Amino acid sequence: MSNHDKKVNKEHHDEGGNGSKKEGGQGGFHLTRRTLLKAGSATVAVAAVSSSTVLSARELPVTPSPAMSDLTMNVNGEKRQLNVDTRTTLLDALRENLHLTGTKKGCDHGQCGACTVIVDGRRINSCLTLAVMHQDAEITTIEGLGTPEKLHPMQAAFVKHDGYQCGYCTPGQICSSVAVLKEIEMGIPSHVTRDLVSPPPLTADEIRERMSGNICRCGAYSNILAAIEDVAGSKES
Secondary structure, eight states: OOHHHHHHHHHHHHHHHHHHHHHHTTTTOOOOHHHHHHHHHHHHHHHHHHHHHHHHHSOOOOOOOOOEEEEEEEETTEEEEEEEETTOBHHHIIIIISOOTTSOOSSSSSSSOTTEEEETTEEEEGGGSBGGGGTTOEEEOHHHHOOSSSOOHHHHHHHHTTOOSSOSSHHHHHHHHHHHHHHHHTTOOOTTOSOSSSOOOOOHHHHHHHTTTSOOTTOOHHHHHHHHHHHHHHHHO
């Protein structure tokens, strides 16, 4: 055998020996992928059993009964007495307890105006106030403004000028419109009122600004403005 062949054989022997030594140098421990997965599954199962044992041994919390409160309101000229959860909004009290469903729940965040009602002469978003905050309050909803047989002038104007399409926002629009004319009549300024000393003028800009909190997703704004101006003109004459 030549020296070259001996050298090649020696290197091959050394590589094989080093590999065996490396594998055996770790104490002979050999971990396969299958063994690792089995061990992991067993650990998860044990942890799950332990957690369920702890939860079953511990007493589950009991949800306390809601705090209830007696409430009296004058709604649409009628005295109404309720017993409501103190967390109930005025909107839900009107719709769910008194079944006055004309007032609509739109965004439930005070951003669309569909829930507008008139409380003690001022318009508010009924979804943003608790019912218990209005003990003995005078509340007017769309049902209290008029009836199909005898419409309120603002309701009639909305019909005349086609101030609605789907109609969902219309109750809030009408309640807000009635209150807007009252605000102007009382001399309450808006963000576009230039002269804060003199009575605010009854202009289209004033009406648009004051009605900006009532959203009409159908886009009937020009017709709504025409209806309000019609009623305002009738009141002035």
